Amino acid sequence: MPEAPKPQELRKIEKDKRRKKFEDLQVQGTNNSSIVSKRSVEIIYKDISPPGEWFKHFVPKGKRRSPAINRGYWIRMETIRQVIYKIMEKTDGNVNIINLGCGYDPLPFQLLHMNYKNITFYDIDYPELVNNKLEMIKKSPEILELIGESDGSKDLGLLYNTDNYKLFGCDLKNYSLFEKQLSLLKEGVNIFIAEVSLAYMHYDDANKIIELASKVPNSHFVILEQILPNGKYDSFAQKMLAHFSKLRSSLKCVEQYPEKKDQIARFKQYYKNAEIRDLFENWNELIDDDIKVRMESIEEFDEWEEFIMFCQHYVIVHACNDDNMVYKIPSKHVDLKENSSLKLKLSDIPSVELKFPASCAIDGEVFVNGGLFQVREDSTLKNSQKIETENNPLGRMCHSLTEIKGSKALLIGGRTRPGHLLKDVYKFDGKKWDKLKDLPFGIYRHSVIEINDEEVLIIGGQADSSRLPIYNHIEEETRFIEYDGDINFAQILSFGITYDGEVGYITGGITDKHLPSFNDKLIEFTINDKFNYEIIQQSPMLERVDPKLVKIQDEIVVVGGVNFNQSLNQNNLIISIKQDSILGVPIDEDIWVNKPPLFIGHTVVDNKILYGGAVCYSFGSAYSYNYYIE
Template identity: 45%
Template sequence: MKETNKSSARDASIAAANRKKIEKDRRKKQYDDLQVQGTNNSSIVSKRSVELLYSTKLQPELTTWFKFFVPKGKRRSPAINRGYWIRMESIKRLVMKIINNNPTKKINIINLGCGFDPLPFQLLEIYSETRDHLCFLDIDYPELLDNKLELIKKSPEVLDILDDLQEITKEELELGMKLKSANYKILGCDLKNEKLYQEQLESMCEPESVSVFIAEVSLAYMHHQDANKIIDISSKLPNSHFLILEQILPVDKHHSFAKKMLYHFEHLRSPLKCVEHYPKIENQRERFSQWFHFIEIHDLLQNWNLLIDADTKGKVKQIEEFDEWEEFIVFCQHYTIVHATNQDSVSLYQKQTIMPPPKFTVDPTPIEVRVDENTSLELKFAASALHHGKIIIHGGLAQTRTNQVLSYDYITGQTTPLETINPPSARMCHTVTPIANGQLLMVGGRGRPHQTFADVYKLTDNAWVQMKSLPNGRSRHSAVSVANGNYVLICGDGDGCEKDDIFQMYNVEQNTWISLQQEHEVIPPVSSSSMVMTGEYTGVIYGGMIEDVTPEINYSIYEFEINIANHQIRLTKLDSNLQFGRIGSQSLVKENKLYVIGGILKEKPTDRFDSIITYDLIRKQFSSTDFGSDIWTHRSPTMIGFNLVTLPDQNQACIVGGGGVCYSFGSSYNSIYLIKY
């Protein structure tokens, strides 16, 4: 009897524990689902910001639909606005291409995890004359769609664009239908319930129709097995297209942008689960090849280049001041759009020509990198130079643009603010260059984007003295000391620059500027290129942007020789290669070996083995170097807006400052890196 009682008590205890676990799991799932639903709130506010700025200027004839779902608009930063615009525009244009390719067939556009996205209403307006064959199905959590339905009911403009609202049958209610018209339906479904999802598709999509599935960062929060069940079910429909926008890790999870992105979603309790299993484009291709015979995959930067025409890009440039190309490029490289279809289909993209990557050898004299653990410098696009054995750091962008002067002791790691007399105004994207008599020359820079400065200052002791200004404003230019600091050469595009204004030479003694005429070959106007001296009057220059609409990149390296007497600079192209096409790279030269450091590549993010590379100027051969496993894992650099200062100690240099805004995930800043080469 006692054993029976003990057994019953044990069973009751186990049953109670199981009930407690079931309830705990239910609450956790409910909480996790709410966190995922919460991502809609921040996303839709950002999309409303885009609509306020972009849509009203690019397509003023169309209705602004987001306002019905986000009554109070909030303006995001230029980088976030442009990032969300290319996301939204890419999806919209790809859907429109599929619609245009199937003019006689009924087309179902199924938005999975639609949130408050008004894409159906945008496209119904665009195709107002030929929309009879279009039907939009919005699918998401039932609770979220209840809120969307209430907003729709309060918006006469939304109701007006929908063809006659129809009564929902009992069977349709059981399928989760919340609104029904000829062109638009709302269906509540937790996508982890694949049985209900399959029943919804079988009921709503005729076999002879074309079905376009959109998953804009909606399946990304699901376990990959659950997400793949949805893709599998969707692929069973004939003539189906699947468009999925998801995050990728083009380098690895330790890349500074990836690290910030992953932390952001973890912190929100809505971690990106699919990216763990499909971190690369090739993983996504393998994933979708299980169900579709035609697959094309491009990151968002390739979508910007291949889908957006030059005229639209030009209009986008005019919408708001923008000078965050590096941050935009890195963001785009971490998002991909997959187009997969089982319909006999042509590509939705135009063909592109890809420059082959360089062949690397391993540098026999590898670099050593160590981090200054004592110093944190959250500052980008400052100007730095060696001055009396210390590194002087001027200006740059912290929370705002600054005109502070800092002295960094690279031996002790101590940073000290310096009080100076007659300081220049706050600025960024300028240069500070050592000149004769132990002085520094500060040149140009900008305030807000495109507000370039032409002023020039000399720092003597702790006093700034204004010198002769440039003939036109410059920012994102490069500058080097020539002939033991008796001259300063700058190169870069500026306000109203002509071909022979690109190179300007400053005579320190005479306080004059000279325009150098290009001879032999001509380098186009460039910004954010890298220039370094190889001799008293010779040097090399590579990379940078030729224009900031596409942007077009300079992939060439040029050797130059200065003839001061004749006011000439003779240029010879040495080589062209993808690895020279860097925006904001820095460089140094030792014994015919060029060290190419950092910057942003348009084709791919720089990684542990090409954040610093070497190039043999004689053999024209690249070698890779290793940034170091420990540093890359824990303190990976953000190779944007930094300075490189060569130190008097033999074979040493210092990376100072730098960082970037990682989309809407927050900012990432560099450590101070000491390099031995």
């Protein structure tokens, strides 16, 4: 007879059971949060999403999420739908859609309501969770009318069984049961979906599921998971990993497969072909432009930096054993040679949690106004210390503060909530704000340069114009100058600029905020009776929103922002341009690991890089430290 377990062994067995049950419950709990966000999306974007309201059957009380979270969940769901559609376009006959870790996802009811033919849905999740889902389904005449009454079959964890919908209870780590459930699939093309469901499993367990799915005839696997494109130390990654760890549902696959190439290698163990895109690439490639414009009309949106950063940390992998690939557009990823002559160093100016303020130097002191923390600030800082000033402007963000002659500064425009642009102008002497005559229009995400003792030129930020305004802060009047060419300098948003009084440079910026489209050029300009410019460099690496420019000796240095084509990392967050070369300015390991920069909503004063931060999806906010370049 085998030896009976010792008491300490029995205690360990019991403890392991309790821990597994607790971890399973925590993973199931992630469904509750995401389903509320998806219901928010369904309410806001009901006119451009699949027809009908299906999340309402599983979320009795909806909550409105922020615009960035709404768009984040919308692109998650829409990407999966679009990939499914593209696979189905190349498919004749029956299609089985197997949703692994389905939660309360109503995808089957959305597509059945759209009259897609020859589709059978197989929803699979923890038995406790799908039992709850079943009770909700039974209370919905609308769903029951779509799927019909169950035939009463209960074999192999099958809880509900109709011709077009089957609901299974299965802990996916129970491979034996899962494999038996796969034997019940109808003949046809099989599309397996895993929307951040295998991510919580140990990668060995998750890969076993992928392996079993790959052995099913005509198998496609569509998985949405997080990646760490810049490693685990960048601000977004730290927030994301800490969030799930705190929920006791840590992401177990992401550290094993942190980059796109790792995910491709993972799936090619089991499938002949595998392709990958992050969610922002899917936004650009899979979503029609007219849909993007309509979204802007439904909900004002001005969080492109945060949205893109989130999207670049989530990927869709499509794997299959035939040649029916979804993606055809090649990547614009750029690798750079290193510039070791410039260094990023920590500043002794205290850091403040603030993003999208306006700043400039007055007599060598750094002054900062406004910006966003929990609310839009109306305070003024001097070297990061709040000072008392008179006649403070209304709290705002995305405005400008420009040093002018006489040891003064000029504040122009900005916004309060998205879409509410300001047109006011203030002059600041270091102690008091004097309101001047307004501009004729609101303006934001613009830049201002001093062109003589009385006038400043305003570039970008206008809603509808093809001329550049010049504001005279002595006479308090606005005039306009013209420019030629195809680039709309009046409407470009959040670009980098530097100007020495004779020659200036512009790079990056949003040229169409609906899509968005970014400027990928380095532009040299001069100013006389007109705004004259020429394009001197072009590269996908310059295609950024919210970069900052600074001239250091004979090099143009581009600091931060968010790149259209790839997530910026330790070696290309800062780049330098000298003649025809674009070089990466590497960030020292100690800074990258312990004081990681987050150059979004940041400001540059001389060679100082100050403030900045972002909301990292639903994981919380992160803020940057203060630095300088030498």
